[in-house]
Amino acid sequence: MDSFFEFFSFSDPNIRYVVIGSLLLTSSSAIVGTFTFLKKKALVGDAVAHAVLPGVCLSFILSGEKSPIILIIGAFLTGWLSLVLIDIITAKSKLKEDTAIGLILSVFFGIGIFMLTIIQKSGNASQTGLDQFLFGKAASLVGFDLIVFAVIAVILIVSVWLFFKELTLLAFDEEFAVTLGLPVRAIELLLTTLTVLAVVVGIQAVGVVLMAAMLITPAAAARFWTHNITTMIWLAAIFGSLSGLAGAYISYIAPSMPTGPWIVVVISTIAFISFFLAPGRGILYRVKTQRRIKKQINDENILKALYHLGEEGKKFYEKRTLQEILSKRKFEPQALKSGLKRLRSDGYLKNENGYWSFTRAGKRKGQRTVKLHRLWELYLTQYLRIAPDHVHDDADTIEHILTPELEARLEKLLNYPKVDPHQSEIPYG
Amino acid sequence: MTNDKTIINQVHHVENPVLEVHDLTVSYDKKPVLWDVDLTLPYGKLIGIVGPNGAGKSTLIKSVMGLTPNSSGYVKLFDQSLREARGKISYVPQRESVDWDFPASVLDVVLMGRYGKLGLFRRPRKADKDIAMDSLRKVGMEAYEKRQISQLSGGQQQRVFLARALAQQADLYFMDEPFAGVDAATEKAIISLLREMSAKGKTVIVVHHDLQSVTQYFDWVILLNMRLVASGPVEKVFTTELLQETYGGKLTLLSDVGDLIRQQQFPNREKTPDSKSG
Numbered sequence: 097m098d099s100f101f102e103f104f105s106f107s108d109p110n111i112r113y114v115v116i117g118s119l120l121l122t123s124s125s126a127i128v129g130t131f132t133f134l135k136k137k138a139l140v141g142d143a144v145a146h147a148v149l150p151g152v153c154l155s156f157i158l159s160g161e162k163s164p165i166i167l168i169i170g171a172f173l174t175g176w177l178s179l180v181l182i183d184i185i186t187a188k189s190k191l192k193e194d195t196a197i198g199l200i201l202s203v204f205f206g207i208g209i210f211m212l213t214i215i216q217k218s219g220n221a222s223q224t225g226l227d228q229f230l231f232g233k234a235a236s237l238v239g240f241d242l243i244v245f246a247v248i249a250v251i252l253i254v255s256v257w258l259f260f261k262e263l264t265l266l267a268f269d270e271e272f273a274v275t276l277g278l279p280v281r282a283i284e285l286l287l288t289t290l291t292v293l294a295v296v297v298g299i300q301a302v303g304v305v306l307m308a309a310m311l312i313t314p315a316a317a318a319r320f321w322t323h324n325i326t327t328m329i330w331l332a333a334i335f336g337s338l339s340g341l342a343g344a345y346i347s348y349i350a351p352s353m354p355t356g357p358w359i360v361v362v363i364s365t366i367a368f369i370s371f372f373l374a375p376g377r378g379i380l381y382r383v384k385t386q387r388r389i390k391k392q393i394n395d396e397n398i399l400k401a402l403y404h405l406g407e408e409g410k411k412f413y414e415k416r417t418l419q420e421i422l423s424k425r426k427f428e429p430q431a432l433k434s435g436l437k438r439l440r441s442d443g444y445l446k447n448e449n450g451y452w453s454f455t456r457a458g459k460r461k462g463q464r465t466v467k468l469h470r471l472w473e474l475y476l477t478q479y480l481r482i483a484p485d486h487v488h489d490d491a492d493t494i495e496h497i498l499t500p501e502l503e504a505r506l507e508k509l510l511n512y513p514k515v516d517p518h519q520s521e522i523p524y525g
Numbered sequence: 526m527t528n529d530k531t532i533i534n535q536v537h538h539v540e541n542p543v544l545e546v547h548d549l550t551v552s553y554d555k556k557p558v559l560w561d562v563d564l565t566l567p568y569g570k571l572i573g574i575v576g577p578n579g580a581g582k583s584t585l586i587k588s589v590m591g592l593t594p595n596s597s598g599y600v601k602l603f604d605q606s607l608r609e610a611r612g613k614i615s616y617v618p619q620r621e622s623v624d625w626d627f628p629a630s631v632l633d634v635v636l637m638g639r640y641g642k643l644g645l646f647r648r649p650r651k652a653d654k655d656i657a658m659d660s661l662r663k664v665g666m667e668a669y670e671k672r673q674i675s676q677l678s679g680g681q682q683q684r685v686f687l688a689r690a691l692a693q694q695a696d697l698y699f700m701d702e703p704f705a706g707v708d709a710a711t712e713k714a715i716i717s718l719l720r721e722m723s724a725k726g727k728t729v730i731v732v733h734h735d736l737q738s739v740t741q742y743f744d745w746v747i748l749l750n751m752r753l754v755a756s757g758p759v760e761k762v763f764t765t766e767l768l769q770e771t772y773g774g775k776l777t778l779l780s781d782v783g784d785l786i787r788q789q790q791f792p793n794r795e796k797t798p799d800s801k802s803g
Contacts, residue, residue: 134627258646265637269623275590276641276693277611323673325628 099349110238111348117237118301118340120249122310122359125298126336127256128290129311130318130329134267135287138312139194140182143201145295145307147178149208152229153215162226164244168296175292178204208304231354232303233347241300248297252290256329263287264325301343302356309360310336317367320374339363393496394427394435399444399462400469400495401425402454407521412459415451463523464503469495470516471506477517478510484517535767537757539567541604543697543728544589549598550794551581551588556787559584560752560779562598566730566745571723573733573742573759576749577772582732583619585749586699590616597794602697612641615695619702620682625674631685632670635660638692653692660691665714680711687715698722698729705734716742739763751779 106112132141148171155170156162178200185196215226237245256263262283265273273280291311298310318331343359372379401424406412421432436452439445444458454462472491476482498506515521531538542565551559559581566572574582588596591607602610615638638660639653649657661667664684669677677685683703690698704712719729723744733739739746739759746763748754748771755762755771785791 136624261640261643261648262645264629265640268627268629268634269618269637271587271592271618271622272616272637272689273640274592275611275614275616277608278640279645319628323628323675324630325633328628 100345103345103348111344113238113242114344114348115341117242117246118344118355119337120246121237121297121301122314122336122340122343123333124249124252125294125307125310126314126332127329128252128294130315130325130332131256131263131267131287132291133312133315133319134264134325137291138308139197140179141291141295141311142308143178143182143197143204144175144292145299145304145311146201146208147204148175148292148295148299148307149229149304150174150204150211151208153208153211153226156215156226157211164241168244168248171296171299172292174204175295176288179288179292205304228303228354229299230303230305232299232301232306232343232356232359233354237300245297245300248293252294252297255286255290259283259286301340302359303354306356306360309363310339313360313363313367314339317363317370320370320377335363335366338366389496391435391438394431395439395444396461396465396496397425398427398432398435398439399454399458400465402445402452403459403462403466406454406459406462413454415448415453417451421452465495467523468498468503468506470520470522471503471510471513472498473516473518474510474513474522475506487517532757533563535755535757535762536564536753537761538565541568542566543568543603544730545601545604546585546589547599547601549585549588549596549600551584551593551596552786553584553593553595554787555595555790556783558751558783559588559749562749562753564747564753564756566728566756568728569723569726570728570744571719571742572728572730572745572747573739574730574747574749575733575736575739575771576754578734580750580771582734582749583701585747586616586701586730586732590614590699592616610697613695614697614699615690615693617686617690617698617700617703620679620686620705625677625682627674629674630670631661631666631672631674631677632657634674634685635688635692638689641693656694657688657692660688663691663718664688680707683707683711683715687718696727698727700729700731702732702734736768 102108103111106115129141132138151170151172151174152167153170154174155166158170159166182193182196182200185191185199186193189196191199212227212230262273262278263286265276265278266280266283266287270280273283294311295307298307302310314332314336315328317335318328321331322328339359339362342362343355346353346358347355370378373381375381398421401421402416403412404424405416405420406414418432421427427435436445436447439458440447443455444461446453446455469491472494473484473487476487476490477484512524513522544564544566546562546564549559549562550557558579562585574585576582584593587593589600589602589607600607602614632654635657636649636653639649639656643649643653658667658670661670664687666681666684666688669681669685674682674685683706687700687703690700703715707715719731719742723729731743733742740763743759745757746759747756748762748767750771755767
């Protein structure tokens, strides 16, 4: 626990640097990744991430040192080369893009691992730490390295801010952007460059293998919470930062631990929580909506049954037993019980000594359901020419869904009919 | 009424055309899908492009807008090159061409119509928002300004695309199937809007596939089936005879030659030293 407070008080300047570094790395790749995500290029991001490894190794072999700028240049070159090759294979051969991505990813990564092994066996003293590129190590970012990567991260964020409008349009409707005369190829090139750079800086934190998660997962998680692209970018940056912070902390308390997997675990947890809990798009919300609808249908069916009972002899406010209600429609005993309870507390029904009767509001609601049912049956027979004995089941569903606006249109269209196809009276008022 | 200059093979040509298509052949994946189209179109008309499925209707307007990579021949708009004329033309793509589950509001999408005029870096200002709102009003969607585009019906999506085009304040509009999959009320609203635009001197070119409404909607019609069958005023060109020629089955020989060109990787035109493309 001590280390927790020590870390999060940020009093140690070293910790401050590491934190700032990981926040910039993770948030900048999350921001650029939002557009990769919206352009549906997630797999391309993964390919670039893996293709960066041979570049890093090659520049180390050629220069013999671990200078960040040289390594970045190498990474950038092979990252770019992989994208160009994917494009060429897709355009010039019969192979589709997914195949091209698969090919390039594995070939580049294979070569990278091959080179890495040679370097590690070479006994070059300065090679220690090169394998951090595989799984990342946020805490190793200090001094000049930190400055270089922080500068790139800032460049990424500023570029997205500057070209926000163009990048958004390109992600939504590229053809339209062409017809506007925008320099679409240049913007495309920009996004590719930004993606490669985001990968180059992001691998410092999470490593080559898990980089795709850093690029795509924050955006995917953010998408669940908002329909606004600006909010989405902010959220992605925040989610990315949270995981980056977690990664920095882990690499502080357990220096031998690679940070990448931890960052990915945190960001994936955020994504899963979003997947379940987000309003509107989350699973939980949908399940709840479906439950609510099920209850609404059940309750309206009870009111309808009571209304049908009342129609016999026009005794709408008569007290009814459960058996009477069940004689009009079969209900699950439990659903009937909880439905009646809900209807009473909502003020639609009264209960005296086990007998159930309508309140005014209850009768009105039951009557409306019956009316909609019969109107819909009539609509189906008149406008869709469906046989009267085939319309009941459809109407049983539609009666619960029609809005007052559609109700009014239906009444007008059918000219306020008196009876349905089965000669039952359609109740108004 | 029209200032016809000449009529060649049922193609009515006009002087000082808003659009001139010269000997245009368009290929997809090396296979020519539209052969040697030559036409000129008059200013200020509502123009329909009609033909069976796979006739190359969308291909024609996409090619004019510079959206198909492989074409030969040339196109002039307002007697200018496409590059020079960009600011004066507007394109309404098919509704299905984009993913409507994109995080944007109706107003966001309509504002995209202003991006060409804004240039790089600049964000839309109040004046642009006013224009966008005005465009939304014209298509009857002003109440939906803040609505997420994923929640729109097909007809509403189409209106949003139209509003985006209106926000461009162009003089020449190309619309790819604006009536596809929209309800009758939307179709009526759209056509009266197009009439209004053409009354103000705008030229509107519409890919259309409902023959029933052609005479009622358009002043000028282009009949297409892998090649240009006819182009001219509706009353002169929209005849049973020419429609039969347009819809009377595919030209299988033409299609087979196209396939051969693709299989053998032939160029569809030989390159001569002075040949120009685009």
